[in-house]
Amino acid sequence: MSDLKTFPKGGVHPSDHKLSSQKKTLILPLPKVAKIPLSQHLGAPAVAVVKKGDQVKVGTLLAKSGGFISANIHSSVSGTVAMISEATDTSGYLKEMVVINVEGDEWEVNIDRSTDLKLEIVNTREEIIEIVKNAGIVGLGGATFPTHVKLMVPPGKKAQVLIINGVECEPYLTSDHRVMLERADEMLVGIKIIMKALNVEKAVIGIESNKPDAIEHLASKTKDYPGISVQPLKVMYPQGGEKQLIKAITGREVPNKGGLPIDVGVVVQNVGTALAVYEAVQKHKPLIERVITITGKSVKNPGNYLVRIGTPVIDLIEASGGLPEDSGKIISGGPMMGKALTSTEVPIVKGTSGILIMTDKEAKRIPQSNCIRCGKCVSVCPLGLEPYLLYQLSIKRKFDRLENEDVMNCCECGSCQFTCPASLPLLDYMRLGKLEVGKLIRSRKNN
Amino acid sequence: MLSSIVSLSLIGFVSASVLFVASKKFKVYEDPKIDQVEKLLPGANCGGCGFAGCRNFAEAVVKAGKLEGLNCPVGGSAMMIEVGKVIGIEVLASEPLIAVLRCNGTKANAVAKINYDGASNCVVAHALFSGESGCPNGCVGLGDCVKVCQFDALYMDEQTGLPVVDEEKCVACGACVKACPRCLYELRPKGPNGTRVYVACMNTQKGVVAKKNCNVACIACMKCVKVTDSKSVSVTNQLSYIDTNVNAREHGPALIGCCPTGAILGVKIAGIKSVKSESNS
Numbered sequence: 218m219s220d221l222k223t224f225p226k227g228g229v230h231p232s233d234h235k236l237s238s239q240k241k242t243l244i245l246p247l248p249k250v251a252k253i254p255l256s257q258h259l260g261a262p263a264v265a266v267v268k269k270g271d272q273v274k275v276g277t278l279l280a281k282s283g284g285f286i287s288a289n290i291h292s293s294v295s296g297t298v299a300m301i302s303e304a305t306d307t308s309g310y311l312k313e314m315v316v317i318n319v320e321g322d323e324w325e326v327n328i329d330r331s332t333d334l335k336l337e338i339v340n341t342r343e344e345i346i347e348i349v350k351n352a353g354i355v356g357l358g359g360a361t362f363p364t365h366v367k368l369m370v371p372p373g374k375k376a377q378v379l380i381i382n383g384v385e386c387e388p389y390l391t392s393d394h395r396v397m398l399e400r401a402d403e404m405l406v407g408i409k410i411i412m413k414a415l416n417v418e419k420a421v422i423g424i425e426s427n428k429p430d431a432i433e434h435l436a437s438k439t440k441d442y443p444g445i446s447v448q449p450l451k452v453m454y455p456q457g458g459e460k461q462l463i464k465a466i467t468g469r470e471v472p473n474k475g476g477l478p479i480d481v482g483v484v485v486q487n488v489g490t491a492l493a494v495y496e497a498v499q500k501h502k503p504l505i506e507r508v509i510t511i512t513g514k515s516v517k518n519p520g521n522y523l524v525r526i527g528t529p530v531i532d533l534i535e536a537s538g539g540l541p542e543d544s545g546k547i548i549s550g551g552p553m554m555g556k557a558l559t560s561t562e563v564p565i566v567k568g569t570s571g572i573l574i575m576t577d578k579e580a581k582r583i584p585q586s587n588c589i590r591c592g593k594c595v596s597v598c599p600l601g602l603e604p605y606l607l608y609q610l611s612i613k614r615k616f617d618r619l620e621n622e623d624v625m626n627c628c629e630c631g632s633c634q635f636t637c638p639a640s641l642p643l644l645d646y647m648r649l650g651k652l653e654v655g656k657l658i659r660s661r662k663n664n
Numbered sequence: 665m666l667s668s669i670v671s672l673s674l675i676g677f678v679s680a681s682v683l684f685v686a687s688k689k690f691k692v693y694e695d696p697k698i699d700q701v702e703k704l705l706p707g708a709n710c711g712g713c714g715f716a717g718c719r720n721f722a723e724a725v726v727k728a729g730k731l732e733g734l735n736c737p738v739g740g741s742a743m744m745i746e747v748g749k750v751i752g753i754e755v756l757a758s759e760p761l762i763a764v765l766r767c768n769g770t771k772a773n774a775v776a777k778i779n780y781d782g783a784s785n786c787v788v789a790h791a792l793f794s795g796e797s798g799c800p801n802g803c804v805g806l807g808d809c810v811k812v813c814q815f816d817a818l819y820m821d822e823q824t825g826l827p828v829v830d831e832e833k834c835v836a837c838g839a840c841v842k843a844c845p846r847c848l849y850e851l852r853p854k855g856p857n858g859t860r861v862y863v864a865c866m867n868t869q870k871g872v873v874a875k876k877n878c879n880v881a882c883i884a885c886m887k888c889v890k891v892t893d894s895k896s897v898s899v900t901n902q903l904s905y906i907d908t909n910v911n912a913r914e915h916g917p918a919l920i921g922c923c924p925t926g927a928i929l930g931v932k933i934a935g936i937k938s939v940k941s942e943s944n945s
Contacts, residue, residue, distance in 0.1 A: 303796070308793070310800050612785075
């Protein structure tokens with residue numbers, strides 16, 4: 218196992234707790250009321266095109282993309298638009314949402330709901346990008362960056378290899394794992410489509426070695442798909458980070474200070490995104506549902522569900538056997554990078570990869586003590602930063618020095634905070650530093 | 665013996681003349697007024713004036729030759745009159761200001777629905793979520809303002825969970841105004857005999873939503889506009905604002921009495937219970 222590839226610098230190895238990895242994906246029943254936020258992606262919020270009282274079907278366009286980096290939003294249910302109002306979303310703040318009273322399950326007629334595999338790719342590159350854009354597809358790994366923007370290679374640059382991210386390095390989460398096992402063929406056609414859009418010959422699916430069944434399954438499947446190969450990787454967090462994955466698979470290093478994967482000829486897409494691209498291009502189905510893991514040590518039935526966007530989190534929790542007595546925190550995403558929710562009424566969005574319920578005991582932060590300069594945070598930082606220093610500078614509000622210390626490179630993986638023996642809130646303050654330095658950089662640009 | 669005396673005095677003489685020539689040739693003229701102004705200033709280097717320190721402020725005052733846009737809030741108007749005398753202009757006394765917290769979301773008024781145990785820093789908490797009560801504009805109560813106050817004029821009231829401004833100590837330097845990520849502080853005139861009236865809420869949500877999170881939220885019912893006039897009180901963005909020129913003694917009781925949620929607070933107004941924070945001064 219030791220000769221497996223991984224990224225060379227830093228990283229931690231939290232115990233993976235993949236409780237639901239052998240649970241088949243089930244379909245979650247439709248919600249009574251769906252709340253679909255207008256901002257489910259990075260970039261500008263979408264602009265609503267429906268109004269109160271409108272009848273919508275599954276797949277009806279609800280909101281149009283509000284800028285270059287933005288995405289369309291489609292209805293995931295059929296029914297009547299009750300209102301367009303504000304409600305709490307995963308950010309903990311009120312955000313504009315389209316609220317739909319669900320009536321039946323009527324789909325737009327052009328969506329092909331059959332399960333037959335459609336292998337032949339008839340669309341041209343431009344058409345594929347246009348379809349992906351219209352379908353409102355965003356990166357389903359969690360960052361929700363609009364996919365069509367990634368598919369448009371800037372002039373003067375050339376993509377050489379497509380990396381498909383099946384790493385799922387976050388503990389507990391298994392949704393990508395299930396997609397790779399259950400929807401492999403569809404996903405592989407999706408990868409073919411992305412390869413055509415990017416005009417690349419080679420695609421590599423990176424999978425950590427704690428998912429041997431997925432590696433084996435895909436390795437046998439990829440024999441029928443020339444150009445696509447599977448790369449098993451050593452288990453190491455945060456290997457699912459774009460920069461780390463590129464380094465692990467290709468050995469190339471994405472330049473610091475705003476460098477993009479395309480600068481080294483690589484484009485990275487998540488396995489879920491590849492599946493969504495397949496469904497959009499071959500079946501005309503916009504992004505209206507995704508696979509989500511519901512898990513936690515005290516959850517009765519941890520599992521994976523195919524959930525419509527806009528379903529309240531509480532529906533998913535009920536399906537898994539209800540909220541456990543000793544729940545301390547409900548987290549959207551994984552335990553390392555996820556965000557604690559402020560309400561169970563929060564809707565599932567495109568970027569929700571899992572819901573993790575932590576017990577009261579697990580959720581409590583360990584009281585912090587003093588930094589003893591042990592340097593553990595420095596040794597685990599995958600980007601070679603010095604978290605203990607950035608933490609101090611951020612507390613002292615020395616933002617100019619923080620900028621020189623490359624705080625903006627921080628990918629917020631949380632390895633430093635995870636490993637800190639003094640349990641200092643390193644990442645919290647680094648986020649603060651990033652926020653303030655970001656403001657400084659923007660104000661400099663405007664002047 | 666003699667030779668050493670002669671040689672040493674020679675070296676002394678040469679060095680002295682070099683120093684003399686250098687001091688004449690490289691002399692930088694500095695207005696003596698700068699020193700005079702600096703002596704008058706408090707010397708706390710708090711940055712309340714917008715400059716890095718008192719010396720920089722003194723230089724700016726003397727260079728400009730006028731006091732428009734330049735004010736040391738710490739020294740107050742009495743000191744600024746003295747500064748004016750140095751640079752040869754007459755200064756009219758301005759009203760003393762005080763920092764006012766525009767939130768009354770105490771633990772009782774805005775009940776916590778969730779429990780935050782992250783980093784004890786307002787900016788961090790503000791970036792993470794809307795607050796324990798759910799109000800996106802209310803005080804998160806982690807005391808960034810207390811940390812930046814150089815005059816010890818702010819402290820955290822453990823019972824209410826809100827910071828309290830000490831009327832005696834606050835010099836209106838504005839450090840808390842800049843530190844608060846939710847812009848809850850405003851510098852308002854202390855008012856005649858310390859009477860003042862203000863809206864202690866910054867929530868811009870619709871009334872129904874605002875009231876859900878906090879009992880004393882402004883719901884923009886417009887009653888306060890009706891009891892005075894639209895010049896003294898304005899309602900924008902679902903939030904009422906009482907102009908700083910409003911006479912607290914004349915309009916205060918009516919304004920406080922008319923507010924159905926109790927979002928309007930008054931200080932030292934006859935017949936009305938003062939805000940806890942300032943009643944002890």
